[in-house]
Amino acid sequence: MQKQSWMKLKDLTPAASNSINATVILVEKGSTIEEGKEKTKTCVALVADETACVNFQMWGAECEAFHPGDIIRISKGIFCHTPKRQGHDRTHFKQTAFVFLET
DSSP: OOOOOOOOGGGOOOOSSOOEEEEEEEEEEOOOEEETTTTEEEEEEEEEOSSOEEEEEEETTHHHHOOTTEEEEEEEEOOOSSGGGOOSOOEEEEEEEOOOOOO
16 A cells, blocks of 8 residues: 655645545635536635645535535545546545634
8 A cells, every 4th residue: 555645735736536535634625516508506715734735626426425624635636726536535534623723
């Protein structure tokens, strides 16, 4: 089994392959919309790590499964400039909930 390398968001570059592995926090999430004749649910979320923030396209049940403050580990993601090229075959899961403690 090959070891996955984890990257920081500031190091993302557009690529045609599923090569992005990153751990991010979901900062905010837009409204869920249904697209196309199949009524596929999608939403765009703002995610960040300690280096940068980017928009993250969510599909189907992902739109309801994740909430602001969740820590998400993304495996085999694609970074691109055109929304329709983003892949459905990536995997990600909620790692833990993030709690901000004000001191």
